[in-house]
Amino acid sequence: MARTAHAHAHARPAIGLVAGLAFAIAPTPPLADHEAQNRIVWQDPGEVARGEAxxxxxxxxxxxxxxxxxxxxxxxxxxxxxxxxVDQVEQAILLQRYDRDGQAVLDEPTRIGGEPDTFSWLPRVAIEPPPDDEDAFTVHLLWQEILFTGGDHGGEILYARSRDGGRSFEDHQNLSNSRDGAGKGRITAHRWDNGSLDLLLAAEGQVVAAWTEYQGPLRVTYSSDNGESFAEPETINEGAYKPARAPSLAQAPSGRILLAWSEGDSPYADIRIATSDELGEGFSAPATAVETPGHADAPSLVVDDGGTVHLAFGAIPANDLEDYRQPYHRRLHITQADADTLEFGPANELDAGDWPGGFPTLARSADRLYLVWQRYQHPTDRPYGLAFTHATLDTLAFAPVEPVPGTVDRPYSGGLQGQLKRRMAVNAAGEIAIAQSRFVPGSHSDILFIRGQVQDR
Known part of the structure; x- marks a missing residue:
C-alpha cells in the first residue's frame, strides 16, 4: 500500500516552482527597438504525431x-x-527525423522501447553533425523509465544510441540502477516534476548524463567512448540537506563541464553549480551560483564561444511567496558569468508582459541567445502556450516577447508528467527547432514541430 500511495502522488505533475530572489535584482534588461531588431520568421507548425486524450x-x-x-x-x-x-499507449519513445526543408526522413517513426510493459517518460535527445553519409550520424537518447526496483518510487535513467541517424537503436543501458525514483525533481514530499535529468554531448566523444532522485541525490555519469560504456555515477551533492532538482549541463570552450540545478523542499532555495575540468577526476564541491531569498527553479545553461556562461531560471518575487510551488508566480531571470570564475552578476528580470511562466529552455547560435518558456495564465491553470524571445550576444537586448505559433490555439499545452524538458534547439546558423506536446481533453493529444530563423531586416 505504501508504494501505491507514493506512486499516485508521483502521478500528479509537480508544478513546482521558483521563487523570490535574495540578491539585488538588476533593472529589467532593455528591449531592443522592434523595428531595429531582427525578427523571427516562423514556418507553419507541423504535426509529428497524434493520439487520444x-x-x-x-x-x-x-x-x-x-x-x-x-x-x-x-x-x-x-x-x-x-x-x-512518448506514446503512452505503447509505453515507448518514438523518433522522427526531418531534413532542412522540414520533410520527414523516416517512412515510419522509430520505436525505442525500454523495459517491456513500463512507461518511458521525458526523453532528452542529442545528435552529432553528419559525416558524408547522411545516415551515419549518431543519435543519443536519455530518458526516465518507470521501473520499480525495490523503493517506493519508480524511476531509472536509461540511455540508448543510434549510429544510423535514428533508424535503429542499440540495446539500452541502465545508468542509474537506483531504488530511489531516479528522474524525480522534488518540490515537496508530495509534489515533483518527472524528467529531472539532462544530457550533454561534450568534446572528444564524451557523453555526460545527470539526474536527480526522489530523496534528493544529484548523480552524474559520463562516457568517454561516445556512449559505448559509462563510468560509475558520482554523487555531486553528498550530504546536502535540500533535495536537488532540474539539472542543466553545458560545456565551456576550455572543455570545462558545468552543472547547475535548483533545490526543493523549501521556499528558500538557490541555484547551485559544480564544475569538472577533467571528468575522470570528478566535480568540484557545489557552490551557490545565484542566491535567492525565495525559491529559484529550473535553470538552463549555455556557454558562448567567448566563454561567457548564460543562466536562465524562474524566480518568484520575495513579496509573493504564498505558494512557491505554483509556476504562475514565476518570473524569468537571466544572469551571466565568466566560465572560469563563475562569479554571476545580478540577475535581470525579463519583461515578459502577459507571458509569465517558467521552465525555460535557453539556447544559442553563433551570435544570439534564444529563450522559450511555458506560460501560465492563472495560479490554478495548467500551462498554456510557449513564449519566446531572443537577443544578440553583443547587446543582450531582448526582443519583445511573442507566442510560439501553434502553441496557443488550444486550452492546454505542455507535458502531463512534468514540465522539465528541452523544448527548443538552435544551431550555429540560428536555425530554431521547437517541439511541443498538447493535450486537449475530450479531443486529442498531439506533438507539434515548429521551425524558425532570424530574418535580417
Missing amino acids: YRGPWRMNASEFRYVDDASVAINDHGEVVVVW
Whole structure:
C-alpha cells in the first residue's frame, strides 16, 4: 500500500516552482527597438504525431494512459532535426527525423522501447553533425523509465544510441540502477516534476548524463567512448540537506563541464553549480551560483564561444511567496558569468508582459541567445502556450516577447508528467527547432514541430 500511495502522488505533475530572489535584482534588461531588431520568421507548425486524450487514474505501469506527450528536440549544424516523444499507449519513445526543408526522413517513426510493459517518460535527445553519409550520424537518447526496483518510487535513467541517424537503436543501458525514483525533481514530499535529468554531448566523444532522485541525490555519469560504456555515477551533492532538482549541463570552450540545478523542499532555495575540468577526476564541491531569498527553479545553461556562461531560471518575487510551488508566480531571470570564475552578476528580470511562466529552455547560435518558456495564465491553470524571445550576444537586448505559433490555439499545452524538458534547439546558423506536446481533453493529444530563423531586416 505504501508504494501505491507514493506512486499516485508521483502521478500528479509537480508544478513546482521558483521563487523570490535574495540578491539585488538588476533593472529589467532593455528591449531592443522592434523595428531595429531582427525578427523571427516562423514556418507553419507541423504535426509529428497524434493520439487520444485520455488519462485514467494512476495504477503504476498498469495505468490506462492513452495520449502522446513529452516532446523534445535536437538540431545539428546541417539543419537536420530529430524530434522524440512518448506514446503512452505503447509505453515507448518514438523518433522522427526531418531534413532542412522540414520533410520527414523516416517512412515510419522509430520505436525505442525500454523495459517491456513500463512507461518511458521525458526523453532528452542529442545528435552529432553528419559525416558524408547522411545516415551515419549518431543519435543519443536519455530518458526516465518507470521501473520499480525495490523503493517506493519508480524511476531509472536509461540511455540508448543510434549510429544510423535514428533508424535503429542499440540495446539500452541502465545508468542509474537506483531504488530511489531516479528522474524525480522534488518540490515537496508530495509534489515533483518527472524528467529531472539532462544530457550533454561534450568534446572528444564524451557523453555526460545527470539526474536527480526522489530523496534528493544529484548523480552524474559520463562516457568517454561516445556512449559505448559509462563510468560509475558520482554523487555531486553528498550530504546536502535540500533535495536537488532540474539539472542543466553545458560545456565551456576550455572543455570545462558545468552543472547547475535548483533545490526543493523549501521556499528558500538557490541555484547551485559544480564544475569538472577533467571528468575522470570528478566535480568540484557545489557552490551557490545565484542566491535567492525565495525559491529559484529550473535553470538552463549555455556557454558562448567567448566563454561567457548564460543562466536562465524562474524566480518568484520575495513579496509573493504564498505558494512557491505554483509556476504562475514565476518570473524569468537571466544572469551571466565568466566560465572560469563563475562569479554571476545580478540577475535581470525579463519583461515578459502577459507571458509569465517558467521552465525555460535557453539556447544559442553563433551570435544570439534564444529563450522559450511555458506560460501560465492563472495560479490554478495548467500551462498554456510557449513564449519566446531572443537577443544578440553583443547587446543582450531582448526582443519583445511573442507566442510560439501553434502553441496557443488550444486550452492546454505542455507535458502531463512534468514540465522539465528541452523544448527548443538552435544551431550555429540560428536555425530554431521547437517541439511541443498538447493535450486537449475530450479531443486529442498531439506533438507539434515548429521551425524558425532570424530574418535580417
